[in-house]
Amino acid sequence: MNDVVVTLRGVGLRGAQGWALRSIDAVLRRGECVAVVGPNGSGKTTLLRLLAGVAAPTEGQVLCAPGLKVGMVFQRPFLLRASVGLNATLPVWLQGVAWSQARHTARRALAELGLERLWRQPAHQLSGGQQQRLALARLWAQQPDLWLLDEPAASLDPQACAELEASLLRLMAAGAAQGGPRTLVFSSHDWGQVRRLATRVWWVQGGCLKWDEPVDAFWDRVQPAAHDPAALRVSQEPLP
Numbered sequence: 001m002n003d004v005v006v007t008l009r010g011v012g013l014r015g016a017q018g019w020a021l022r023s024i025d026a027v028l029r030r031g032e033c034v035a036v037v038g039p040n041g042s043g044k045t046t047l048l049r050l051l052a053g054v055a056a057p058t059e060g061q062v063l064c065a066p067g068l069k070v071g072m073v074f075q076r077p078f079l080l081r082a083s084v085g086l087n088a089t090l091p092v093w094l095q096g097v098a099w100s101q102a103r104h105t106a107r108r109a110l111a112e113l114g115l116e117r118l119w120r121q122p123a124h125q126l127s128g129g130q131q132q133r134l135a136l137a138r139l140w141a142q143q144p145d146l147w148l149l150d151e152p153a154a155s156l157d158p159q160a161c162a163e164l165e166a167s168l169l170r171l172m173a174a175g176a177a178q179g180g181p182r183t184l185v186f187s188s189h190d191w192g193q194v195r196r197l198a199t200r201v202w203w204v205q206g207g208c209l210k211w212d213e214p215v216d217a218f219w220d221r222v223q224p225a226a227h228d229p230a231a232l233r234v235s236q237e238p239l240p
């Protein structure tokens with residue numbers, strides 16, 4: 001199966017407080033957009049950190065395709081105390097690209113995320129939402145094969161959120177034409193967004209991967225509550 005980019009085999013992570021994740025078996029394929037959903041504290045961020053390789057499993061294995069380039073945007077992104085432009089340019093230059101080309105690539109990535117006018121601004125003076133977009137632009141400039149985004153829209157206003165979703169859809173659509181399809185994994189509490197972006201859903205609960213299924217099957221579990229269309233509940237069993 002050469003379209004498999006990551007295999008999780010019996011993966012678990014145990015800390016001082018107990019198991020954060022347990023017995024995760026799953027496969028990620030090229031071109032997929034997987035939404036990781038579940039209650040607060042269920043293990044979504046931890047799962048993304050394991051996929052990114054910034055945390056190591058205490059049991060099982062995370063097996064990546066050889067040469068796979070992985071990039072992650074954290075909920076509170078780490079940014080250099082430098083200008084927006086430098087934050088976006090430096091990682092590209094570090095990949096071995098000439099400085100002028102790296103600047104050009106960074107400018108285009110910042111434009112994609114609507115930040116081009118902030119080029120000279122110190123990154124630490126940006127708002128939380130702008131910092132998240134800058135971290136995403138930095139990833140955009142590097143174009144990894146596997147994109148890991150931890151609640152990418154959590155601190156964005158509705159307009160910025162819609163633009164982010166459009167960017168991610170463009171990314172997934174363009175992938176096939178530009179250097180092969182990308183694989184995207186994002187966590188979210190916004191099920192409308194899950195439906196708009198994801199091809200597959202991982203439902204994590206109590207550190208276990210309870211469901212791994214196509215987004216349409218997941219959506220069948222999710223029903224508007226009787227008097228509050230904004231409140232959704234998840235059915236434990238597939239609907240008939």
Ligand SMILES: Nc1ncnc2c1ncn2[C@@H]1O[C@H](COP(=O)(O)OP(=O)(O)OP(=O)(O)O)[C@@H](O)[C@H]1O
Pocket residue numbers: 013014015016017018019020021038039040041042043044045046047055
């Ligand atoms: N390295 C670690 N070792 C042990 N336990 C950890 C580790 N990292 C996180 N945890 C624990 O794992 C649990 C799940 O945390 P995590 O941040 O992954 O949840 P989450 O689903 O992303 O939550 P939220 O929706 O609130 O962002 C927490 O109880 C946390 O303390």
